[in-house]
Amino acid sequence: MMIAVVQVAALAVDASYITACPSSAQAFKTATLLKTLNVNALITGEVGVGKRSLAHYILPDAPIFDASNYDELLAALDSVAKVIITNIENSPNIKKVLDILSSKNIRVVATAKNSYYNRDADKFFSVKFEIPSLRERPEDVEELTQKFIKEASLLFCSKDEFKFKNFKPDLSQNSNSLRRQIMINYLLQDIREDELMEILQNYLTERLGSNNDYKKFLHLYEVPLIRAGLKRFKSQLQLSDKLGLNRNTLRKKMADNINYL
Template identity: 75%
Template sequence: MAALVVDASYITASAASAQAFKTATLLKTLNVNSLITGELGVGKKSLACYILPDAPIFDASNHDELLSTLESVNKVIIINLENSPNIKKIFEIVQDNSIRVVATAKSSYSNEFADKLFSVKFDIPPLRERPEDVEELIQQFIKEASLLFCSKGVFKFRNFKPDLTQNSNSLRRQVMIHFLLQDINENELMEIIYNYLVDRLGSQSDYKNFLHLYEAPLIKAGFDKFKSQLQLSDRLGLNRNTLRKKIAENDKYL
């Protein structure tokens, strides 16, 4: 079965994401309050918007604005519910005004008023538990990057290891950067390094402190290409003792 794309940050290639989408589809037809939990970047907001496509969206930390809005709406999406300073007040207004609510929160969120407010709760697993979704998301983000950078180039997967630390958020950023840098020229690379360094320079040891920015990628790329210290030392024009010293100095970056 082909993966269904709800939007660029929620794909149903895995059984877990497909089940979450099935639950969301059911909730579109039911007038009940629901809570979607999960880590940052797993697609909670995407599914909330799928369930209530026309509802206003508010972050729970914007408490006064949210309370004001609740007085004039019949449905609302509340994101980051764990940031609410007073969920009891939200609960009371929602109950008194029969407001339909779909909310999102982190997986570990627990609150007695939330237990009373939400009839349905479901959790979206992190991407590290959904490898099928990771592959689909990478392809979606590649298409997005191609359009953004007006490029028809082929995405080069060499040394690409998906960054799932923030799920789709970190993966999208990684694909964008990887796509942008794969065909970078020397002047563009020097401009990036310049922008990185210009606000960080200032101590009397800056040359030593930032030398790894050149040495570490040079050594790493050399090992990947030439496979041995002997060949690498020959190609770099360094004796083996000097190369070993450089490897030791840059060990944490290699």
């Protein structure tokens, strides 16, 4: 049975799916249908869109192997009836893997990056999913943001509200970058000076050792100070006054740190 390539949007978080946008809702229906069909499926998409989680939803009891762990995967195929293979673009010999899967009649759900194409894989997989990025799913971003905020609140044992002022979701790696961003922002919004200094100390401890370290790492102090000042006071003139620097000195420091500002 050959089913045309479809574009769906699904993001599995733990055991649930985000279905705020129509394409995500449709994906859930499609994945639910696949749970009852004995067909092989390939899920493609960017990192962090939920490929692995969606595969696990379809085959909840199947072992999961990264295709780059070639020997481990081949050994496992001797004793499984179904399997999830992630990142098949990293397999050193995908043809051999597919031949074994076919000869042993092992059901497989695999994942790959969105630009992946392989002639053997194209013939092998009856169903192919491409999961769009979160940039195309703003409703899902809102749902995920709220979910990750709740996670952060539990993780840091805090009931403080998340500060949304000037918050712009980082979707560079979809849910991965969004979760990381929210965790860091939640941690930093009420951080104490001693905690901040400890973070810097831990960062610098493994990086010190050259004869020019003071100048090399001075931007870690100056850049945040200049950024915060410009954001708050809106002008270099006011900032130089508040910092107790003349304008030429401030301009020189900004020129020295131009790559970070």
